[in-house]
Each structure stands twice: as structure tokens, then as C-alpha cells.
Amino acid sequence: MEDISTSRASAPNGVAVRLTVNSPEQMRELGLRLAKLLRAGDLVMLNGELGAGKTTLTRGLGVGLGVRGAVTSPTFVIARVHPSLGGGPPLVHVDAYRLGGGLDEMEDLDLDVSLSDSVIVVEWGEGKVEELTEDRLHLVIHRAVGDATDEVRHVTVTGLGRRWAAADLTVLAA
Template sequence: MNAPYDPHAVAPAGAPTATAQLTVHSPEQMQELGRRLAKLLRPGDLVLLTGQLGAGKTTLTRGLGEGMGVRGAVTSPTFVIARVHPSLSGGPALVHVDAYRLGGGLDEMEDLDLDVSLPDSVVVVEWGDGKVEDLSEDRLHVVIGRTEGDETVENDEREVVITGVGPRWAAADLSPLAG
């Protein structure tokens, strides 16, 4: 990744964490990672996605949607801010939020009623750093970064660090995410 990543930087001091780090070599593998991650998620889970433009946040979320069996194509919600994808199989809905255009914190996102959606859904927030952490003491923080190398060469390889924060994730086995 472009800068060293400290998984404890996403968690309050003393908060329990679990971490997995892996390399993804293509958009197809990023989508597959989303499908594997979906198997670990349950209603009430909050997932924050961090990475530069084009890192693969929406591709990962597309895989989550496939793995959760939700209705509708998962696309970037940049202009609508949030999309709700109901489950086709009785599972939780996927609420996909893009906070890129939102400058404030949780107050600005209050109109989205994420606190109401969270208990019954899996809420995934792209660009949510510093904006939605207060929704839950338990969350998954996924950081996607390009691998080191020549930035002028097209490179689909990404380093992904997944950190589970809080009691929900403290004893979680994130090793299945490595494939």
C-alpha cells in the first residue's frame, strides 16, 4: 500500500480487534473477497470501506451483495448517497452508502436513518472514515490500497486489510477471507 497501515488506528484504545491482510490480484478476486466476507456478516454489522478512487470498494460491495443474495445490481451510490438492496432469501438487506460527497460527520448522515437500518441490515459505507464510527462499537474496517510500484502502469493488484473492531469481532476468525 502507499503508506504503512496500522490496524489499531481504526479502533479506540483498548478496543478488541481482529485483523486479516491479503493481496487481491484482479477485480474478479475483489468481488470473490466480497462473497467470502458476506458469509461472516449478520444483521447489525457495519462495514466501512476506505481506499482511493478506483481502489475496488464498489467491486467488493458487489461481491457482498452476491454473497448475501440481495435484489438489484450493486452499483456506486455516489449520486443517490444510499441504496437499499432487500434480501431475496429472507436474510438481512444490504444498505450501501457512499459518503464521498458528505463533508460532515454522523450529524450530516442522520437523514439517511442508518441508525434505524443498522439493527436489521448490513450497512456498508464507502468513504465513511470519521463519519459513521459512532453508529456501532462493533464494525469491520476494510482498507484497500494499491500495491507499491510504478503508478504509470495499470495495476489491478491491491493490498486489503480487514480489521474487526469491538466485541463482535474480537474472537472472529477472519482467515477464511484469505481464500
């Protein structure tokens, strides 16, 4: 596998790492590495244009967390729960793309109830789920402009809150 390049920067209220991902396989590998950092109670927000790789990254998370079921886009069902196969936390995968409001509109999903014992990943979550916890990871995926293969992505991972203050996010590039 090609190396993922990285740089570390300060972010308002947190620490950020910027990664360059060169293929869908590397995006999935990024999800595998990210899974090693996650535990029950973690909220991960994924933002990026359609086709940026949010679900591909979440597939890697699912494999890394050892959950049951194929991780697919929950666009039409809004949320899928993938129970753990080995005693770890379940993965709750949410697609908030079609939800216009904030946390109030998402109340029926009971994310606040699930958060303490699950890893919750919310695609298109910006402006909708931040009220769940001040401790969260925010990943923004951008397609590289002018990439002839349309596979290069720039991913910014920002750890927010006390949970992520001392975390070494550069391990995501290992």
C-alpha cells in the same frame, strides 16, 4: 482463481488481517467470502482511493448476501437499499464521499434505524459513521505501488468491538 495471500496482526482495539488481491475478480470473491461472516446489525466501513475496488467488493457482498438489484456506486444518490431475495438481511450501500460532516450530516439516511436489521456498507465512512456502533469491520484498500497491471490491491480488514473479537478473519483468504 489465484490464492489471496494473508497475514494476521493485532490492531488497536481489534484484530486485523492483511490480504493481497490480484484482480477485480478476486476483489469480488473477497466480497463473497465476507458476506458469509456478516449478519443483520453489521457495519462495514470501506476506505481507499478512487478506483481502489470498494464497489467491486460490495458487488460480491451483494451476491453473497443474495440481495435484489445490481450493486452500483451510490455516489449520486448517497445510499441504496438492496432487499434480500431469500429472507436474509437487506444490504444498505452508502457512499459518504460527498458528505463532509460526521454522523450528524448522515442522520437523514436513518442508518441508526436500519442498522439492527440490515448489513450497512459505507464507502468513505471513516470519521463519519463510527458513532453508529463500536462493533464494525473496517476495510482499507490500497493500490500496490509500481504494479504494472494496476490491479494488485492490499486490503487490511480490521474487526473492532466485541462482535469481531473472536472472529477468524483469515477465512477471507480461503
